[in-house]
Amino acid sequence: MEFxxxxPFLENKNILVTGATGFLAKIFVEKKLRVQPNIQKIYLLLRAEDDNSALQRLQNEVIERDLFRVLKENWGSNFNSFLTQKIVLVPGDVSLGEDLGVKEPTLSQKMWSQLDVIVNLAATTNFDERYDVALGTNTLGAEHLVRFAKKCVRLQVLVHVSTVSSNLMFYTRKSTN
Ligand SMILES: NC(=O)c1ccc[n+]([C@@H]2O[C@H](COP(=O)([O-])OP(=O)(O)OC[C@H]3O[C@@H](n4cnc5c(N)ncnc54)[C@H](OP(=O)(O)O)[C@@H]3O)[C@@H](O)[C@H]2O)c1
Known part of the structure; x- marks a missing residue:
C-alpha cells in the first residue's frame, strides 16, 4: 500500500486504537477524523472502571485538548453528534489478557466481527517503570493484542508501535493458520 x-483505504473501516489517552493516539485519532470523516467507527480502548469514567477520560484528556480545535470548528454544533456517531469507547487494559480487559462480551463480539484495522499504542513510556508493569503492558500486552487480532475475522492491518520499533503488518487470515 502506498502512503x-x-x-481512501480508511473509508468505511472500523479501527481499534489502544492507548487512547496517549500522545500518539490523540494525534492519530484527531487526524483520521479530520481527513477521513467517512471512517466507520473508531473503537478507543482506554483504562477506566466503567463507561462513565471512560467518557470522562475521553472528554478531559482527549477531546478538550487544543489539538481538537480545528475539528470542533469544522463541525460546529454537530461536533458532539459526529463524535457520538464515530467513537465507541472501550474500557479495557491490554495487560489483563487476550480479552484486553473488556468486560462487556457484546462489545468484544462486535469488535471481532467488525474491525478492519488495529493500532496498538498502549504502552508504559516510563523508562524507570517497575519490571512487572513494563512486562505486563509492553510485552504481554502486545502478545494479548495479537491474540485478540486473530479473532477479528475481517482484520486487514495490525500496527504495533513500540519504543524500539514500529511494525505494520498486513494481515491475512491465511497467515494466522
Ligand atoms: N511519542 C513519541 O514520539 C514516540 C516515538 C516512537 C515510539 N513511540 C512509542 O509509541 C507508543 C505510544 O507512545 P505515546 O507517546 O503515545 O505514549 P504515552 O503518551 O505515554 O501514552 C501511552 C498510552 O498507553 C496507555 N496505557 C498504558 N498502559 C496501558 C494498559 N495496560 N492498557 C491500556 N492502555 C495502557 C496509557 O494510558 P493511561 O493514560 O491510562 O496511563 C496512555 O494512553 C509507545 O510504545 C512509545 O514508546 C512514541
Missing part, C-alpha cells in the same frame, strides 16, 4: 492510499 497516499491510506486515506
Amino acid at each position: 497516499g492510499d491510506v486515506i
